[in-house]
Amino acid sequence: MTWRESLAPLRERNFRYYFASRTVNVAGNSMASVALAFAVLEVTDDDPAALGFVLAAHTIPMVVLLLWGGVIADRLPRTLVLQVSNVTSAASQGAIAFLVLTGAAELWMLIALSAAHGVVSAAGMPAMAGIMPSLVPREELQRANALMSLVKSSLVIVGPTISALLVVGVGAGWALAVDACTWLVSAVLLGFVELPARTRDAGAASTWVELKEGWQFVRSTQWLWVVVLGFGVLNAIHAGPWFTLGPLHAKDTIGEEGWGLVLSAEAVGLLAMTLVMLRIPLQRPLLWGMLGISLLGVPILVLGAHPTLLLLVVVAFVAGAGTEVFGMGWNLAMQENVPDEMLSRVYSYDMLGSFVAMPIGQLLVGPLALAFGSGEVLVVSGVVYVVTCFLVLLSPAVRRLPRVTSTTSTPAPAAP
Template identity: 40%
Template sequence: MNGSSLRSLPSAAPTGPPSLLRDRNFVLLSWARTVSVLGNGFARVALSFAVLGLPGTTPGELSLVLACQALPQLLFVLVGGVIADRVPRVRLLAAAELTGAAAYAGLAAMTLTGHAPVAALAGLATVAGLATALFAPAMTAVVPEIVPAGRLTEANAVLRMGMNTAMLLGLALSGVVVSLVGAGWALAINALSFLAGAGLIAGIRIRTPRPPRTGGGSGWSDMRDGWREFASRQWLWVVVLQYTFVVAAVSAETGVLGPLMSGHGPGGARAWSTVVAAQAVGTIAGAALAARLRPRRPMLVAVLATFPAAAPMLLLGLHAPLWQTVAAAFLAGVSGDVFGVLWATTLQREVPAAALSRVSSYDWFGSLAFAPVGLYAAGPLAAAAGADVALLACADVVVLATAAALLAPGVRRLGAGRGGG
């Protein structure tokens, strides 16, 4: 939720303190994320073209390499949460960035030299996935170590604006770079971006130490303690369960059904690219909007903001004109980042700092759990019933899961002086 989640938020924008952009630690973190995400935009395109460009490589081998990158993010994110609650998080972020840099440097070198056994590519892709599993839970928890509690919403919004802009720019430039100089050099750019990110993060100095972690048990006991923190908050586990289904539906739409539906239409790939670009631009606008929001009931607003995610699926399934689908995709991007900022801020305010990375890891794990199912089921469902019917089914999943989340009192009542139960 990829997501990433209150006591009552301030009812007015904070006044008095200097801009976050004058805070050295926050500026370093913001630039580190922007630079790394820019590089990742290159990697999303370059890795596939790098593998397919090798002599004799099959689509099945490409699937293997991509699966080796994706699965560790799901399987080891809980371990990443335990580690991030045990060690200084800034150091872990820097180490994860260096690990990613090494993995992509190796992938770039093999691609450029042409000596790239599939087993070696899969191994390095696994290392890259492990780096993400270590990074994600620590990133959620390091923000409140740097930013005052009253400015978390603003900080999360600024971070997301930078990352969304960088991803959009990276995706736009990646095809140009791959076509001009090759996928190997694009992967090398990603490795350099991770290296730069590690250097920027290494410059962060935490002024207020994190509260000491209680207990000194094993990793398993730490994981169980994290689960108790997670399960004790109704609003938290309900929304993660909601997004288990929402992310599966969105993955099916963006990964399979949207391209399939657009490919059979008059606009083809260009039409689908327009839809994707509109949603990406919407995420930037959504983060800017979220920076100004101070809802009394943040989870209620965040869950309501999920409904527009169904609109592009519905319009694609109904064969609506392209401009309507593009407008709906933009709206979905706006509302998606409103959810993301409110969710991250709520997590950071409501969950004790000593357990925040472990709780965040359960958020990541739950939200991504069904994403592979959505991807794998989309193709057979489209073949059996048609891509339009499958898209309408995805829209139903988003609407039903979101409506069910609104039934939970903890979701509706969190904030406005109430507890987080």
């Protein structure tokens, strides 16, 4: 496959505008976390607990409302849902920027605005996850997903650095103002994505009935619920031992700079595998995906057992590549096998399982490290991570799920 063929999805008008919209949006998001952190610290005189309150204010309503957000994204045009979400996000981020710049910001204001952002994200995320099959032909899904991943991986590497430069140069408020503008530009670009309007029968099901339909699909689809259940464990380990305990253990072994290099190596590995996925078709998406994500347990194990910088950089690079293989495989499995009319709902159940598990790992890892030692907890966590991946692969439905190779499917026609 040539590089020209790898870029084929960009010949689709709808995908081209969506790609531009998401590029702008991801650029803003990659800068927002750093800018928001410094803005909160500026407002609260460096109170570390305050940042936790602001972040929790965003996460809690998003998790609570995710399932209803999936119903909304399946009922209404997904481009409309995304536009409303983006405009509302621009308003909340713009309000935070204005308050910080004028010196009027107080902690309760930032918490309230972050909560509003979390509410609209609950609908925007399932809509974004479910829109891809409407933008490109089925045979272009892998390359389309790879192009989106390429943008995200690239900007995640450079975005925080740019944000930090903005914070130092002009202040956190202006950095947040830039993020607010990217939400607006993203919404405008989505206006050029023309998909047919969705129609609902007069006797359309209630929200609760549609939620139940989505749950029944998840429960009756073995490969789906097995992977989601497995990731309940995997995400708890990733959020707890790796991202919470990892920096503390690294500080005493490879140092803060070494930890930064390890995370950068993981991001570079992800980016490198994205380029591979642009050209090489991924067959058996969940088989290779689970094998790929199992590699993420290796750096957790190495950090606990033998924290040598060079070895950690190498295994982190490989783990990043494996993470991209799973991300690609999971999106292909969902987009090719879940009916479009319930795709956002099913994604919302998947997201709910992911987000709910993360605080568990974050809360448990501290007491466990105090009781048994951080190195020991990391070693056991790495082993459990790999074992969980192989337990998921015991399911024949996961191992044998094929690609849907029909080339007769085409993107939905543009609205007149």
